[in-house]
Amino acid sequence: MNLALRDIRHNLGRFLLTCLGLGLLLGVALAMVGIYGGVVEEALSLARGLRADLWVVEGGSRGPFAEASRIPGDVREAVARLPGVTAAGSLTFQTVEARHAGGPGSGEIPSEELVRERAGEAGRQRSGAVLRLQVIGYEPDRPGGPPGILEGRGIGRGRLEMVLDRGAGAPLGAMVEMANIRYRVVGISTRAVSTGGDPLAWITLRDSQDLQFRLNPPAARRAQQGGGGALPQDTVNAVIARLSPHADPASVAAEIRRWKHFAALTAAEQEQVLTRSVVDRARKQLGLFTTVLLLVSAVIVALIIYTLTMDKMREIATLKLIGAPDSTIVALVMQQAMLLGAVSFAGGAALLLAVKDHFPRRVVLGPEEIAGFGLLVFVICLFASLLGVRYALRVEPAQALGG
Amino acid sequence: MSALVALQGIAKGFGAGEARVQALSDITLSVAAGEVVGLRGPSGSGKSTLLNLVACILEPDEGILRLAGETVWQGRWAKADLRALRRRTIGFIFQFHNLLPFLDATDNVALAMTLNDVPLPEARDRARALLDYLQIGRRAGAMPAKLSGGEAQRVAIARALANRPHIILADEPTAALDSERAQVVMDLLRRVAREQAAAVLVVTHDDKIFGRFDRLVSLRDGRIEGEMRPG
Ligand SMILES: Nc1ncnc2c1ncn2[C@@H]1O[C@H](COP(=O)(O)OP(=O)(O)OP(=O)(O)O)[C@@H](O)[C@H]1O
Numbered sequence: 001m002n003l004a005l006r007d008i009r010h011n012l013g014r015f016l017l018t019c020l021g022l023g024l025l026l027g028v029a030l031a032m033v034g035i036y037g038g039v040v041e042e043a044l045s046l047a048r049g050l051r052a053d054l055w056v057v058e059g060g061s062r063g064p065f066a067e068a069s070r071i072p073g074d075v076r077e078a079v080a081r082l083p084g085v086t087a088a089g090s091l092t093f094q095t096v097e098a099r100h101a102g103g104p105g106s107g108e109i110p111s112e113e114l115v116r117e118r119a120g121e122a123g124r125q126r127s128g129a130v131l132r133l134q135v136i137g138y139e140p141d142r143p144g145g146p147p148g149i150l151e152g153r154g155i156g157r158g159r160l161e162m163v164l165d166r167g168a169g170a171p172l173g174a175m176v177e178m179a180n181i182r183y184r185v186v187g188i189s190t191r192a193v194s195t196g197g198d199p200l201a202w203i204t205l206r207d208s209q210d211l212q213f214r215l216n217p218p219a220a221r222r223a224q225q226g227g228g229g230a231l232p233q234d235t236v237n238a239v240i241a242r243l244s245p246h247a248d249p250a251s252v253a254a255e256i257r258r259w260k261h262f263a264a265l266t267a268a269e270q271e272q273v274l275t276r277s278v279v280d281r282a283r284k285q286l287g288l289f290t291t292v293l294l295l296v297s298a299v300i301v302a303l304i305i306y307t308l309t310m311d312k313m314r315e316i317a318t319l320k321l322i323g324a325p326d327s328t329i330v331a332l333v334m335q336q337a338m339l340l341g342a343v344s345f346a347g348g349a350a351l352l353l354a355v356k357d358h359f360p361r362r363v364v365l366g367p368e369e370i371a372g373f374g375l376l377v378f379v380i381c382l383f384a385s386l387l388g389v390r391y392a393l394r395v396e397p398a399q400a401l402g403g
Numbered sequence: 404m405s406a407l408v409a410l411q412g413i414a415k416g417f418g419a420g421e422a423r424v425q426a427l428s429d430i431t432l433s434v435a436a437g438e439v440v441g442l443r444g445p446s447g448s449g450k451s452t453l454l455n456l457v458a459c460i461l462e463p464d465e466g467i468l469r470l471a472g473e474t475v476w477q478g479r480w481a482k483a484d485l486r487a488l489r490r491r492t493i494g495f496i497f498q499f500h501n502l503l504p505f506l507d508a509t510d511n512v513a514l515a516m517t518l519n520d521v522p523l524p525e526a527r528d529r530a531r532a533l534l535d536y537l538q539i540g541r542r543a544g545a546m547p548a549k550l551s552g553g554e555a556q557r558v559a560i561a562r563a564l565a566n567r568p569h570i571i572l573a574d575e576p577t578a579a580l581d582s583e584r585a586q587v588v589m590d591l592l593r594r595v596a597r598e599q600a601a602a603v604l605v606v607t608h609d610d611k612i613f614g615r616f617d618r619l620v621s622l623r624d625g626r627i628e629g630e631m632r633p634g
């Protein structure tokens with residue numbers, strides 16, 4: 001007969017209440033693991049969403065996300081000519097403070113004059129909610145566009161159009177203002193965020209280069225001077241390439257590295273750079289929180305089991321007196337610790353899985369993370385119960401006698 | 404009749420130096436099969452200490468302790484596993500029943516048997532039979548908290564008898580009972596001693612039951628002061 005179970009059944013209400021408390025704590029700790037998973041996934045979502053097999057960036061840098069990278073835009077043609085490369089596209093990346101500047105307007109294609117006119121308009125009337133965007137400039141018929149359009153269309157050849165991430169919250173047809181220029185939202189893309197968690201916005205390469213110049217004219221000019229034979233304003237942050245299925249990314253990358261002033265990263269290398277440099281601090285912070293929460297859980301389990309065991313002092317003494325071996329007594333204490341851990345963990349995990357989609361940032365939990373965490377809880381309970389076990393083993397059979 | 408409990412020149416002290424208390428000195432005492440022996444004496448006279456020595460939960464300082472014909476202590480313990488010795492040869496009855504609160508009456512008794520490797524279904528059958536024998540069969544499914552003091556004490560006696568022990572030790576078994584219930588418990592102990600040829604040693608303050616012992620041993624300051632045969 002299992003004494004641990006029988007004792008728990010006898011005090012079921014108290015046991016379940018204890019499990020509820022511990023379960024919430026373990027749920028929070030597990031949430032930390034999931035939030036970390038979410039940070040990793042969000043950090044990788046941009047690089048993955050662009051579906052690049054190869055990244056060409058400034059020599060000596062690990063750009064364009066972890067480090068700054070500026071290269072002349074005409075490198076794209078050289079990359080596109082390489083054997084194995086099926087398509088190549090120039091990209092710019094900039095984080096911009098934008099503002100939501102009003103609802104749907106007329107659908108005209110803006111001319112150069114209109115660009116200037118709209119700039120004046122925006123300068124006069126500043127309003128709307130501030131929006132931090134990761135703006136990606138690309139050439140609409142080349143790689144680098146939004147991974148999927150939910151609503152509306154992709155950007156065309158016209159000026160001042162924008163495809164905006166669903167997470168930004170602006171509706172189709174809305175006007176978004178950046179550096180005193182207004183862009184019309186012509187498409188809403190599927191959820192993807194920058195490495196910092198900002199919503200993404202796509203505009204044409206040309207618009208993005210204008211934007212770069214407007215945001216920081218002196219820096220842009222310096223870059224033009226330093227960029228060798230680059231055309232005025234034709235500076236990009238990276239060129240991405242798609243390869244034919246037969247091409248080996250590593251050897252194409254090696255080919256590009258032989259060129260002066262350029263570095264090349266395969267998709268796998270880019271992901272590694274992102275996880276290492278961008279996610280590292282998040283990992284340290286969330287890891288610290290998880291560790292503290294698990295330590296607190298361990299202390300709580302130890303105290304609960306110790307108290308449960310102390311409450312049973314007389315029963316344990318009686319068991320020893322009537323000749324129960326130590327194994328029976330150790331099993332009683334340890335099985336209760338395991339059961340406490342198992343029920344709490346199951347409750348906490350179930351609760352978290354039920355609410356995780358309502359978190360502001362993504363919570364990513366696979367069966368592996370859950371199983372690993374469960375194993376950790378098991379080990380914690382094992383060690384936490386040792387205090388109770390030590391107490392139980394020290395109970396003297398004589399303590400059962402007398403009043 | 405052979406002595407199932409035999410103490411020869413047993414002494415036991417606690418502490419050291421100034422604080423030393425000589426709880427027992429030169430105790431020679433035996434209890435034969437079928438005999439019910441009472442142990443009385445003022446508080447602090449060493450009754451519980453004596454019982455604990457027989458139960459092998461305290462180690463004597465001097466003398467020889469023999470249980471069920473075997474030498475258990477002489478200068479040192481003769482056996483390594485004292486708990487195994489206890490669960491096979493000794494049954495305990497406490498002042499408070501000390502039943503496990505989370506097991507019903509049947510399982511409290513059956514547990515003692517499963518500790519001796521009796522399979523659970525058989526242990527439960529035997530436990531119910533034992534409860535019937537002690538006229539408490541109708542409470543077999545009750546939890547200890549739902550039993551009256553007298554009922555609980557009878558379940559505890561059933562547990563003490565579970566493994567047909569040669570020796571039954573009881574520390575103030577009737578102290579928590581009224582005199583009628585106390586008589587019932589004493590009747591039971593006498594019946595068990597007779598029918599199972601067990602040696603029964605009972606520590607008691609309770610003068611209402613003094614008359615029910617075969618022998619009554621008086622302790623004072625750790626020594627045997629006298630002995631009488633109430634019968
Ligand atoms: N573990 C111990 N440590 C130190 N001294 C002890 C210990 N156990 C008993 N003693 C001392 O030994 C003496 C005998 O104690 P014991 O408990 O055997 O008396 P008792 O006759 O059972 O008394 P009571 O009727 O009050 O139960 C007392 O002086 C007591 O203080």
Ligand SMILES: [Mg+2]
Pocket residue numbers: 402450451452
């Ligand atoms: Mg006593």
